[in-house]
Amino acid sequence: MERKRINIFDFVGGKAAVSTEDGERLFETISAFLEKDFEVVLDFANIETLITTFLNAAIGQLYSKHDSPFLREHLRVNNLAPEDRERMVKTIERAKEYFKDKENLEKDIREAFDDE
């Protein structure tokens, strides 16, 4: 499998990965390489600020197109700050939950609200 390394510092132009726009752009870049069956390595070296808005758009959104086994095989991360790994894990868990049964989740939420 061919490999594509994306340096996030270079990609966002600095040490803060915070905007949804940058996240969307990264999502599109990752998707393009995944569709060509590349292994994509995301290098977070020197990224000091990483928030869920960026991660939801860049990583969470991938679960709208691909399942876990595919992403486990095709996606890697490097040099993520230890405290950001938890954030990444939570983003992934949230994305899986969000897309697992999006319709039912929304229905459940509405029903829970109507019960009050």
Place this chain on the structure above:
Amino acid sequence: MANVYQQVKPCQFETIKLDFQNTTWFDANMLAMLGAIMESAWKNDFDIVNLRPAQEEIFKKTRYSYFGGESVPDRYQTTVEYRKSKVSEIGSFEKYLEKKLLAHPEIPMMSTLLRKKIKESILEIFDNARTHGKCKFIFSCGQYYPRKGRLDFTIVDIGRTIRKNVREYLHNDVSGKKALDWAVQKNTTTRKDNIPGGLGFTLIREFLCKNNGKIQIASADGYWYEKGRTSDSRDLNVFFRGTAVNLEFNVNDQSSYCLTSEIEDTDIPF
């Protein structure tokens, strides 16, 4: 402040006098709200009168835009500069937080992780305002209380209210209070696209709970707050067409914010 908004809202092409005669204290962070209100009534001129010298000093310490950016030195360094940001400017907003808030000379030395969590929390709120408020500008300002060891930072937008977003999502004409009660629940989001949401706010609540901080939200006619593990909400008798979020951080927090698990890059469970 929502009362001021109510009075200003119907005015057009008038000179609105904001009289501070009976105002004895004005927290600097509330300038974010005042800035948003003045912006919402941009078809008018404003005349701020009877500001006490100490109050005018607070306005100028923060470089409040009414005074055209005129500033006076903040000798005790208790304010964080006022800023009106375009929603697309999250990158420069991040730099403003770094320079004007986290590098604030009077704020005690905080651990790297605490600083990071404060910054992340504010940025999450900024992006929420952009995503859900669908507004043009975001107004922010901060007040530091050295004796209490507290830092208040307020972010205001004059876009779609939380009530409007929740009503559309639930197809239910809920009150402002009910809308906030729903919106603050774990992992809820009004997003319908392919970008998952709801996590950022959950993380802010977890952090503020540990930090013994506080969060207050006012949007439409609803108000919600949480301090520690105590939260409450109510309907207001005034309406604000926008959302104001006040975050209060305990800057003397000695929590270690150690990680709950040791995960390696290779363990990320895609």
